Each structure stands twice: as C-alpha cells, then as structure tokens.
Amino acid sequence: MANHMDNPxxxxxxxxxxxxxxxxxxxxxxxxxxxxxxxxxxxxxxxxELNYQPNRLALSLRQNQTxxxxxxxxxxxxxxxxxxxxxxxxALEAGYTVMVCQSNESFGREILNTQRLLESLAxxxxxxxxxxxxxxxxxxxxxDRNLPVVVFDRITPHLSAPSVRLDNQAGGFMATExxxxxxxxxxxxxAGPENLGISNSRLEGYKQALKKHKIKLDQDLILxxxxxxxxxxxxxxxxxxxxxxxxxxxxxxxxxxxxxxLAIKKKGLQMPTDIxxxxxxxxxxxGLVTPAISSVEMPCFEIGKAAAKLFIETMHNKxxxxxxxxxxxxxxxxxxxxxxxxx
Amino acid sequence: MANHMDNPxxxxxxxxxxxxxxxxxxxxxxxxxxxxxxxxxxxxxxxxELNYQPNRLALSLRQNQTxxxxxxxxxxxxxxxxxxxxxxxxALEAGYTVMVCQSNESFGREILNTQRLLESLAxxxxxxxxxxxxxxxxxxxxxDRNLPVVVFDRITPHLSAPSVRLDNQAGGFMATExxxxxxxxxxxxxAGPENLGISNSRLEGYKQALKKHKIKLDQDLILxxxxxxxxxxxxxxxxxxxxxxxxxxxxxxxxxxxxxxLAIKKKGLQMPTDIxxxxxxxxxxxGLVTPAISSVEMPCFEIGKAAAKLFIETMHNKxxxxxxxxxxxxxxxxxxxxxxxxx
DNA sequence: AACCTTGCCGGCAACCTTGCCGGAACATAA
DNA sequence: TTATGTTCCGGCAAGGTTGCCGGCAAGGTT
Numbered sequence: 051m052a053n054h055m056d057n058p059x060x061x062x063x064x065x066x067x068x069x070x071x072x073x074x075x076x077x078x079x080x081x082x083x084x085x086x087x088x089x090x091x092x093x094x095x096x097x098x099e100l101n102y103q104p105n106r107l108a109l110s111l112r113q114n115q116t117x118x119x120x121x122x123x124x125x126x127x128x129x130x131x132x133x134x135x136x137x138x139x140x141a142l143e144a145g146y147t148v149m150v151c152q153s154n155e156s157f158g159r160e161i162l163n164t165q166r167l168l169e170s171l172a173x174x175x176x177x178x179x180x181x182x183x184x185x186x187x188x189x190x191x192x193x194d195r196n197l198p199v200v201v202f203d204r205i206t207p208h209l210s211a212p213s214v215r216l217d218n219q220a221g222g223f224m225a226t227e228x229x230x231x232x233x234x235x236x237x238x239x240x241a242g243p244e245n246l247g248i249s250n251s252r253l254e255g256y257k258q259a260l261k262k263h264k265i266k267l268d269q270d271l272i273l274x275x276x277x278x279x280x281x282x283x284x285x286x287x288x289x290x291x292x293x294x295x296x297x298x299x300x301x302x303x304x305x306x307x308x309x310x311x312l313a314i315k316k317k318g319l320q321m322p323t324d325i326x327x328x329x330x331x332x333x334x335x336x337g338l339v340t341p342a343i344s345s346v347e348m349p350c351f352e353i354g355k356a357a358a359k360l361f362i363e364t365m366h367n368k369x370x371x372x373x374x375x376x377x378x379x380x381x382x383x384x385x386x387x388x389x390x391x392x393x
Numbered sequence: 394m395a396n397h398m399d400n401p402x403x404x405x406x407x408x409x410x411x412x413x414x415x416x417x418x419x420x421x422x423x424x425x426x427x428x429x430x431x432x433x434x435x436x437x438x439x440x441x442e443l444n445y446q447p448n449r450l451a452l453s454l455r456q457n458q459t460x461x462x463x464x465x466x467x468x469x470x471x472x473x474x475x476x477x478x479x480x481x482x483x484a485l486e487a488g489y490t491v492m493v494c495q496s497n498e499s500f501g502r503e504i505l506n507t508q509r510l511l512e513s514l515a516x517x518x519x520x521x522x523x524x525x526x527x528x529x530x531x532x533x534x535x536x537d538r539n540l541p542v543v544v545f546d547r548i549t550p551h552l553s554a555p556s557v558r559l560d561n562q563a564g565g566f567m568a569t570e571x572x573x574x575x576x577x578x579x580x581x582x583x584a585g586p587e588n589l590g591i592s593n594s595r596l597e598g599y600k601q602a603l604k605k606h607k608i609k610l611d612q613d614l615i616l617x618x619x620x621x622x623x624x625x626x627x628x629x630x631x632x633x634x635x636x637x638x639x640x641x642x643x644x645x646x647x648x649x650x651x652x653x654x655l656a657i658k659k660k661g662l663q664m665p666t667d668i669x670x671x672x673x674x675x676x677x678x679x680g681l682v683t684p685a686i687s688s689v690e691m692p693c694f695e696i697g698k699a700a701a702k703l704f705i706e707t708m709h710n711k712x713x714x715x716x717x718x719x720x721x722x723x724x725x726x727x728x729x730x731x732x733x734x735x736x
Numbered sequence: 737a738a739c740c741t742t743g744c745c746g747g748c749a750a751c752c753t754t755g756c757c758g759g760a761a762c763a764t765a766a
Numbered sequence: 767t768t769a770t771g772t773t774c775c776g777g778c779a780a781g782g783t784t785g786c787c788g789g790c791a792a793g794g795t796t
C-alpha cells in the first residue's frame with residue numbers, strides 16, 4: 051500500500067492502479083466524453099480515496115494561465131485596505147487568487163512589483179498607481195503581452211485601460227459648495243502632488259463650485275503638498291500665516307485634514323467658527339476627533355468589487371473596449387468642523 | 394525575423410537559433426560547468442537580445458517549489474497592515490512572492506484560504522489565526538505536507554510551529570501598573586473573546602499587576618466581548634452602570650478603547666479625573682482624539698519582518714526546531730486619558 | 737599502441753496535465 | 767457482404783525547464 055500523505059497523488063498514480071491510460075483518467079476526471087460510465091466511476095472513487103488534487107502548476111503550464119491576479123497598490127491605508135477586501139471578495143468567488151504588492155508610493159518599487167508579477171505569470175493586473183509615478187513604460191509592458199489590465203482609484207490617462215473610480219470632481223464640488231453654503235468666503239485647498247489625477251479632479255470640483263457661486267479663484271489658496279499628515283500640517287500653518295488668510299480649508303484626504311486640524315489648533319483657532327474644514331475619504335477617525343471633521347465618503351469596498359468584476363469581464367472577452375469607465379458616487383458626511391450655522 | 398514581443402522567448406528558441414541543444418543553453422544560462430566560454434557568450438548575448446525570461450511555471454514544476462509564501466490573516470486593520478508590510482519587505486528581498494488572504498475573522502473562510510493556497514502550491518505559510526478559530530485541522534494539513542509554517546501575532550498553542558509575537562503579558566502588566574500608579578483603585582478590563590490567546594495574555598498581565606500591588610481581583614470587572622468598537626461601547630455602558638463601578642478601564646485593543654471612550658462621554662464622565670483609560674496597539678487615532686488615549690505600542694512592522702525572516706530560516710533548514718519563539722517588547726505610551734496626577 | 741583524463745555537448749526522462757489523432761471492437765444499415 | 771457509424775481507449779506530443787548519463791574528440795600518460 052502506497053503512502054498517500056506526502057507526494058500528493060497524480061493522475062499517473064490513478065492510471066497505474068486502475069491499469070488504464072493517463073488520457074482516460076484525465077477525461078474521466080474532467081467529465082469529458084469518450085469514457086464509459088464504469089471506468090468513470092472507478093476513477094472518481096479512487097481519486098477521492100487518494101485525495102487527488104490536480105497540480106495547478108502543470109495545469110497552468112499546459113493551459114497558459116495561472117488563475118492569478120496581480121494587484122499593485124501604493125500602500126495599505128484605510129481606503130486601499132477596504133478596496134483590496136472588495137477585490138479579494140470577488141476574485142475568490144470567481145476562482146482567482148490575488149497577489150497583492152505594495153509599491154510604498156515608490157516608482158522603483160512599482161516597477162519591481164510589476165516585473166515580479168509578470169515573471170510569476172499573473173493572468174492580468176488590477177492597478178492603483180503610485181503617487182510618485184510619472185512614466186508608465188512598466189505598465190505598457192503588461193499590455194504588450196496582451197494581458198488585461200484594470201486601473202482603479204488612482205487612475206491615469208496615460209494608461210488606456212478600463213477603469214473604476216470615484217467621481218472625484220463631484221466629491222470636490224460637494225465639499226466646496228457645502229463650505230460656501232455655510233457662509234465661508236475664502237476657501238483654501240490642500241491638494242496632493244501636482245501629477246496626481248485623483249487630486250486634480252477634486253481640485254477641479256473645487257474650482258467648479260467657486261465658479262458656480264461666482265467666487266473669484268485665488269491661486270494663493272491652492273497648495274500642493276505630499277499626500278501626508280505632516281506636510282499638511284506645515285502647509286496649513288503657512289496658510290494661516292498669510293495676510294489674507296482663508297476662513298475654510300478643503301483637504302483632498304482625511305490624513306491631510308488631520309494635519310490641518312492639528313495646525314488649526316496649534317494656531318489657537320476654533321472650528322467651525324474661525325475656520326471650516328472638510329476632508330475626503332470619510333475615514334473612521336474623522337468622526338472621532340474633536341471637532342468631528344466633515345468628509346466626503348467614498349464607497350471603497352464597492353470600488354474594489356467593481357474593479358475585480360470589471361477585470362473578470364475584460365478577461366473573458368479579451369477584445370473588450372478599453373474605454374469602459376465605471377464611476378461611483380461620493381456622499382458628503384457633514385460633521386461639526388464645517389457647520390458654521392449651527393455653531 | 395521572429396516576432397519576440399508576444400509568446401516570450403524560451404530556451405528552445407535560443408537553442409534553435411544557435412543550433413545547439415537545449416541542455417547546453419540551460420547550462421550556459423545557469424553558469425553551470427561543461428560549457429565553453431564561446432558558446433556561453435553566444436547564449437548570453439542572444440538571450441539578452443530576445444529578452445529571455447525563464448518560465449517560472451516550468452521551473453516550479455521541475456523543482457517542486459514556487460517561491461511563494463501564503464499569508465493568512467484575519468483582516469487588514471492598522472496593526473495587520475503594518476505587519477504585512479514587514480513581511481512583504483523581507484520576502485521581496487529574499488526573492489519570494491507573497492499571497493495574502495484575509496479570513497475576515499471567519500473560520501470557514503480561513504479553511505478555504507488554506508485550501509486555495511495549498512492548491513496554489515505555496516512553499517509555506519505565515520499565519521495569524523482568526524479569532525473565530527477553535528479547531529486547527531486545516532493547518533495540520535499544511536504540516537502533513539511537510540511545508541514550513543510560521544505563526545505570528547495571534548498565535549495558538551494548538552499549532553506547534555515557530556512563532557513571532559509581542560510580549561502581551563508585559564503589555565497588559567505595564568498598562569495596568571501605570572493605572573495603579575496613577576492612583577486608580579478599581580480597574581476594569583475589556584478583554585476579547587475567551588479563546589483568543591492574545592487577549593488572555595494581556596489579561597494575565599493585568600492580573601499580575603494587581604497581584605504585585607496587592608489589589609484583590611474582582612471578576613465582575615473583567616468583561617469579555619467581541620474585538621470591536623460597538624461591543625466595547627455597550628460593554629462599557631454596562632460597566633459604568635454597576636453599583637461599584639470602576640474608576641479605570643484597560644482595553645486590550647484601541648478599537649475597544651474608542652468604544653469605551655464614546656461610552657464614557659455618553660455617561661458624562663471625564664477622563665482622566667472620573668475615569669482612566671488605557672488602550673492597546675497605539676494606533677494613530679489614539680493620539681488624535683480628545684482626550685488623547687494612552688496605549689501600549691507594539692512594533693508591528695518589526696513583528697512582520699521577524700515573521701518573514703523566521704519563515705525563511707525555517708525554510709532553509711527544514712528540520713529546525715518548532716519551538717523557536719521570537720518575542721518582541723511593547724512600550725507604554727502615556728497620554729491624557731490616564732494621567733490623573735497632572736490633570 | 738593502448739589507455740585514461742578532460743572538456744564539451746546532445747539525448748532522454750522527468751515534473752503533471754491535456755488535446756489530438758488513430759485504432760480496436762462492436763453494432764447497424766445498405 | 768461491405769460500408770458506415772458508435773463507443774471507448776491508448777499513444778504521442780506539447781508546455782518549459784533541468785538532471786543524469788553517455789558519447790565524442792583532443793590531448794596526455796604509460
């Protein structure tokens with residue numbers, strides 16, 4: 051009696067034990083035609099007994115697909131964690147395994163991750179672009195191999211691929227309009243790096259709201275800084291030291307809103323009376339600080355799920371249009387930091 | 394001239410073009426002996442020209458290893474995200490690719506993840522056990538296949554494998570002793586599920602501190618509830634409705650500390666004067682709320698790195714002792730919520 | 737002259753699976 | 767009878783790579 055604990059059973063073992071050929075066993079296991087009911091039963095029962103599991107490597111090699119999705123993301127913060135969970139959910143359901151690589155917002159790391167995942171023969175990619183990335187050659191290499199790519203959240207026009215994202219402009223618009231309606235007159239923006247599309251769209255929404263309400267755009271009130279709490283802190287200190295200093299701030303992320311909040315407190319100013327504040331993402335922390343910070347909520351989990359769904363569709367009809375653009379909608383969550391009227 | 398864009402070049406293509414055998418090409422590429430300098434050069438230069446990349450699937454199939462680590466974690470919260478980043482860091486360096494699967498604290502999902510990763514022929518596993526898990530058969534299956542396993546953070550005595558964790562008892566001890574030294578007399582604990590080792594160790598540290606300071610243990614002050622903000626909120630409300638209600642609370646996670654904080658505020662009590670509070674994990678949010686919450690810091694990133702390092706060591710000398718236990722040390726971060734003396 | 741060493745190379749099998757093709761055995765129809 | 771079809775099965779190749787072994791030629795040793 052063979053030891054069937056280590057060295058898992060193969061098709062060959064089954065064939066030997068039943069004195070039939072490899073092909074027949076293979077056919078039987080796959081419910082292919084050209085197998086008698088009798089032998090099929092025999093194969094099935096023996097395969098159960100031996101706990102046969104098809105070898106994924108051999109299968110992948112043969113069929114030229116690994117059932118693996120390469121996911122490249124800049125980090126694992128709150129927003130992206132939720133999105134990854136969404137991707138995971140759908141991918142698992144569809145029989146795919148997910149390989150998640152973090153670029154840590156580093157361009158070089160992103161290239162390395164791409165290479166590794168290509169070498170690992172991922173069937174395709176779901177990508178959120180690092181903020182440092184300005185060249186996209188490494189992603190083009192994926193498409194050169196004719197592998198499907200879906201970009202999500204941090205998308206870029208330099209990569210023609212189906213995409214899933216938030217309506218960032220709408221988010222920027224509703225945040226800004228809300229501040230305007232609360233009576234704030236000089237609204238500043240803390241934006242992200244200048245090449246970050248996600249930031250620019252939100253900024254665009256800001257401009258659009260000003261325009262609608264006939265407020266003159268003041269370039270001095272637009273600050274670009276790193277997507278990060280400390281930079282936002284210093285940028286806000288700077289803003290609040292201006293002669294004509296703003297009476298409200300819209301930050302394009304909650305991390306930056308936190309930084310701004312700390313700077314506002316440092317300056318001894320009160321929210322929402324002296325200054326209004328609205329963030330973006332609706333991270334749980336915004337509801338916990340004092341004053342609670344208003345923020346634009348985005349459906350992270352749903353965006354992740356949508357990205358994975360879109361990937362799988364693209365996978366199945368390879369020649370699908372690269373112009374599909376799925377856009378999800380934000381929702382303003384109003385809290386104390388911007389409620390001037392009720393203050 | 395062949396098109397060497399899609400259908401990546403193989404060893405066979407090189408052999409054909411140079412009119413030599415597959416074996417020779419293989420040897421040349423691997424810098425094996427038995428190849429003349431001349432042919433080696435030829436092979437090398439042609440392989441560069443064709444942008445040859447060895448096919449990982451074929452390699453894995455041949456060598457029976459995939460250079461892939463299966464990572465199973467309960468979720469991607471702040472703590473685990475940091476740890477995963479640490480794992481990623483070390484694994485990448487060592488030439489491994491990481492497959493991260495979240496169990497979402499679900500037992501069934503954990504089993505499914507394990508199966509999937511086993512099917513994907515991961516070379517081994519790095520595991521943090523879900524809080525729901527009480528049976529460990531699915532993990533035993535990994536060890537039956539003689540694959541290395543390292544457990545981290547949420548470890549369990551039911552799985553004999555090398556482990557990396559925080560000195561949780563010390564963490565519980567220092568939090569409790571700090572509260573005692575601040576003059577709190579009746580210190581309650583919000584613990585996690587009763588089968589969660591990580592929670593029990595912290596609880597043990599709590600008991601140890603009481604004992605050292607000759608404070609009688611009151612079972613009514615120990616509450617077990619789900620590892621989660623809402624449950625902690627209600628549990629705290631309950632605590633604060635007791636006749637002999639506590640004057641301090643130690644929660645074994647920051648999520649729970651937040652829940653407790655909300656309940657304390659709801660009751661109209663003041664921290665740290667009416668009641669003291671210490672959390673665990675030192676998530677950024679603890680420093681942002683009002684009052685800022687004292688918390689026990691754990692070196693998440695380092696724990697992740699240590700786990701991956703230990704995995705790779707275990708990998709290399711398969712027969713290593715399963716008793717290796719790497720323990721990292723916590724550090725108490727004191728903030729307003731527990732500073733009775735300066736209040 | 738017979739032998740051994742050394743350097744270089746190719747053939748074959750193996751890893752595990754599937755797809756294509758051909759073939760044997762038997763049954764049915766013209 | 768011959769032709770045609772049906773049912774079931776095995777052989778072979780392929781996917782890309784490496785390890786083992788054998789072989790051949792050139793050179794050196796007795």
